[in-house]
Amino acid sequence: MQVISPQHITVLGSTGSIGRSTLDVLARHPEKYSIFALTARERIAELAQQCRRFNPQFAVVTSDERAEELRALLLGESDTQVLSGVDGLCQVAADTRVEIVMAAIVGAAGLRPTLAAVNAGKKVLLANKEALVMAGPVFQQALSLSGAQLLPIDSEHNAIFQCLPYPCENLEAAGVEKILLTGSGGPFRTRAVAELHAVTPDEACAHPNWSMGRKISVDSATMMNKGLEFIEACYLFKARPEQIEVVVHPQSIVHSMVQYRDGSLLAQMGNPDMRTPIAHALAFPLRVDSGVPALDLITQGRLDFEAPDFSRFPCLRLAREAVDEGKSSPTVLNAANEIAVEAFLQGRLAFTNIAAVIEKVMNRAPVVELSGLETVEAIDLNARELARQALGAL
Ligand code: NAD
Numbered sequence: 529m530q531v532i533s534p535q536h537i538t539v540l541g542s543t544g545s546i547g548r549s550t551l552d553v554l555a556r557h558p559e560k561y562s563i564f565a566l567t568a569r570e571r572i573a574e575l576a577q578q579c580r581r582f583n584p585q586f587a588v589v590t591s592d593e594r595a596e597e598l599r600a601l602l603l604g605e606s607d608t609q610v611l612s613g614v615d616g617l618c619q620v621a622a623d624t625r626v627e628i629v630m631a632a633i634v635g636a637a638g639l640r641p642t643l644a645a646v647n648a649g650k651k652v653l654l655a656n657k658e659a660l661v662m663a664g665p666v667f668q669q670a671l672s673l674s675g676a677q678l679l680p681i682d683s684e685h686n687a688i689f690q691c692l693p694y695p696c697e698n699l700e701a702a703g704v705e706k707i708l709l710t711g712s713g714g715p716f717r718t719r720a721v722a723e724l725h726a727v728t729p730d731e732a733c734a735h736p737n738w739s740m741g742r743k744i745s746v747d748s749a750t751m752m753n754k755g756l757e758f759i760e761a762c763y764l765f766k767a768r769p770e771q772i773e774v775v776v777h778p779q780s781i782v783h784s785m786v787q788y789r790d791g792s793l794l795a796q797m798g799n800p801d802m803r804t805p806i807a808h809a810l811a812f813p814l815r816v817d818s819g820v821p822a823l824d825l826i827t828q829g830r831l832d833f834e835a836p837d838f839s840r841f842p843c844l845r846l847a848r849e850a851v852d853e854g855k856s857s858p859t860v861l862n863a864a865n866e867i868a869v870e871a872f873l874q875g876r877l878a879f880t881n882i883a884a885v886i887e888k889v890m891n892r893a894p895v896v897e898l899s900g901l902e903t904v905e906a907i908d909l910n911a912r913e914l915a916r917q918a919l920g921a922l
């Protein structure tokens with residue numbers, strides 16, 4: 529009998545929504561996957577619980593104080609070694625014993641560890657779209673040098689990946705006419721525009737179909753999430769902006785589509801549960817059980833599609849402008865959005881002013897080439913500062 533040794537995986541952001549779903553899928557296949565490292569910024573008690581259950585070699589937190597807290601919680605209960613800081617994150621992402629890295633930290637904080645995994649040639653499961661949006665050309669160069677494999681976890685991009693031939697280096701050569709990027713339209717798709725000014729963080733985070741972290745939930749409510757995904761799709765699939773169209777699909781059953789020259793339109797469908805794209809990318813090119821029940825189309829009954837409303841969702845327009853402008857514009861857009869969303873979640877900014885802050889920053893930040901990681905980080909820092917100034921001026 530052939531014994532197959534399990535693949536070792538690091539889960540960056542294991543206490544988050546994607547991190548937990550990843551652990552749920554991994555727990556179904558202990559013979560295939562072994563957890564090497566888990567990481568988190570907050571919810572240290574939950575991280576300790578995960579360490580007791582999965583017994584990883586390493587756990588990484590963001591500060592020395594939290595490392596002490598975790599060590600105290602694990603004392604006498606687990607052999608897991610506790611590291612801290614960005615260096616610790618990069619170390620467990622690049623360790624030679626690791627085959628797979630799940631990049632599920634939210635926001636720019638995931639950039640360095642995700643890039644460390646790419647530079648080390650890992651199979652990288654990318655949930656952390658902000659990292660790619662802010663540093664697309666840097667990722668593309670690192671991928672071509674290291675031979676790492678970047679598999680999309682974002683449900684739309686995972687769907688597009690599934691609808692494309694593999695490998696697909698050139699959309700035109702593959703007969704692709706267009707990528708149709710679907711989005712639900714979020715919780716405010718039909719809300720009176722005049723009411724949007726006063727919506728609360730909890731209302732914005734109450735997504736009709738998906739249960740997600742708070743930052744991406746707000747992005748879904750402004751449709752900046754679709755804007756970031758538009759840019760993500762350009763980088764992942766080497767697509768020009770005019771090859772991608774956003775289609776609003778309120779039920780989140782069709783996760784995206786690819787339209788071919790011969791009139792075929794391929795769609796990937798499934799219940800809105802991130803365990804499907806996670807299981808797909810983990811096992812690719814094989815298929816494993818994800819725990820997600822099969823989609824029942826008869827119960828579902830109908831699927832609706834409509835054009836996006838750019839006046840209701842100015843963030844979508846801003847993202848489109850950023851991708852058309854290229855160079856550092858997506859980096860600036862992402863940084864300003866992170867600051868504006870944080871301010872909204874803290875009750876310091878009205879919902880409709882998220883777009884206003886981003887637009888101000890985009891008008892003020894210079895547009896420059898992205899020559900490397902240091903340039904990206906400098907542009908990101910500058911845009912954050914401009915966003916804080918814009919917040920103060922409102
Ligand atoms: P979340 O807020 O639920 O979890 C984020 C994780 O990252 C947590 O473990 C947190 O402790 C960690 N983290 C946060 N800030 C950190 C920092 N500064 N340094 C180190 N670790 C930090 O977020 P989520 O919803 O799981 O989303 C994670 C990523 O996946 C995001 O980029 C999001 O856009 C993307 N994504 C999420 C979903 C979803 O359904 N939740 C779907 C598609 C894409």
Ligand code: MG
Nearest residue numbers: 682683684757
């Ligand atoms: Mg998505």
